[in-house]
Amino acid sequence: MMSTIDTETLTVEEIYDLAFNVLNKFGCNKENASAISRTVATAERDGSLSHGLFRIPGYVASLKSGKVNGNAEPNITSSLPSVITVDGNLGYAPYSLEKSLPVLSEAALKHGIAVMRLINSFHFAALWPETEYLAERGLSGIACTVYKPSVAPAGATEPFFGTNPISFAWPRKNSTPLVFDMATSTLAMGDVQIAARDGHPVPHGTGLGPDGKPSDDPKEILKGVLLPFGGYKGSAISMMIELFSAGLTGDNFSFEAAKTDNNDGGPAKGGELVLAINPELIAGPDWDTHSEGFFKEIKQLKGIRLPGERRHRNRLDNSPRKINKELLEKIKGLSES
Ligand code: NDP
Helix, strand or coil: CCCCCCEEEECHHHHHHHHHHHHHHCCCCHHHHHHHHHHHHHHHHHCCHHHCHHHHHHHHHHHHCCCCCCCCCCEEEEEECCEEEEEEEEEEHHHHHHHHHHHHHHHHHHHCEEEEEEEEEECCCCCHHHHHHHHCCCCEEEEEECCCCCECCCCCCCCCECCCCEEEEECCCCCCCEEEEECCECCCHHHHHHHHHHCCCCCCCCEECCCCCEECCHHHHHHCEECECCHHHHHHHHHHHHHHHHHCCCCCCHHHHHHHCCCCCCCCEEEEEEEEECHHHHCCCCHHHHHHHHHHHHHCCCCCCCCCHHHHHHHCCCCCEEEEHHHHHHHHHHHHC
């Protein structure tokens, strides 16, 4: 049976205004409120619904609890020409990223490769905006971050890894960049929650029940633990993300984030690693023709689509976006409270 979900329509500009006003009301200054609202509005524009307005109640909760500084001004330093540190000063990631990504891309355009560690920051968004920014400037990008434990490493039955997302982008001179952005759990936590609410089973391998046994029942998995995608191989990628995002940045591993977080429903403090690579300086001037040959070949295979194509197609649609009515009422309630 098809389930019908009540929605209301808002333009992308109205989504931005709604987000800005509520964030500003609860303590974000203009710079932070506008950077987050741009992230939220572009997520809704592209159909990244789990990281659009859906995140506003969490942002507000972490402003109300005093965990995050809505007036934070990031501090950007370079210990080496290609190593950039951005101290978010306990603010949200979007404003720090808005100020630091141009510095990272300049460094990679000049030196061939540059790495940025964002520390003392709260990341509650998708990662594709950072890698896509780099690809739009002719650079390949990789970004990753960790969260609080909800995923059992291969062989274990207890949560230790976060859902640990990673994004990769490759620039294309005459096309939108190739971008993937994915959690390293088999299913995102939000998808399991939605399946539990709607009474649908989840694919085998999504998680374990509270007894440590594999389960396809999302309600049991919510009492138990998620699993990494692809068994021990996905588990290894998730471990790499822990080491890049925490070992290399010096900020929290997922297990450390859980110890210090106040569980207010907002993001946990953590680090993000962003790597920018310049194919022009590394592979030479033929890099674009060569990789376009690869894309031409792969696109001839029946049944495939490139990651990022769904989002880029959504972006071309100028009509208002459908927003879950219950969520909208919750946010409007916050702005009127
Ligand atoms: P999905 O599984 O929906 O998609 C993962 C990637 O695969 C996307 O790039 C998507 O491209 C691509 N894709 C999907 N279907 C196909 C297909 N049939 N063929 C080719 N490519 C495909 O994402 P997740 O649920 O794993 O993650 C959702 C978001 O959650 C991410 O943006 C991630 O950054 C975010 N996240 C953030 C966290 C944080 O702490 N900040 C924590 C965990 C997750 P397309 O977009 O075009 O569909």
